[in-house]
Amino acid sequence: MNTELPALILGGLAAGFAIFSIGLAAVIGPKRFNRAKLEPYECGIEPTPHAVGGGPGTAAGQRFPVKYYLTAMLFIIFDIEIVFLYPWAVHFDALGVFGLAAMALFVLNVSVAYAYEWRRGGLSWD
Structure with missing residues (x-):
């Protein structure tokens, strides 16, 4: 129990x-509501009553822009990859040359993926 107590x-x-932050924000935060604030957040996409995609047997819909979601997925992928650097940094001395070589290959792999995504235009906001 002594080892788990600090955690x-x-x-x-x-x-x-x-809990304190949420409660404090509810108590002292502004209470000015308008129609725009009460609408669901759609990431800048205007909600339509028609089916999206317009496949066979559906109403004619519009193409759904997925650029926002692709950027979010790229962020998550690269963020998770970079999290692997923290354990290496903590145990840098104990891993020796093997740990340094493994991390160099990992950083090279992440850099190649980043450069590929950059060249393909996945990181530009149009």
């Missing part, structure tokens, strides 16, 4: 801070 205390502090 439990930190988790309790994090949960308490989250």
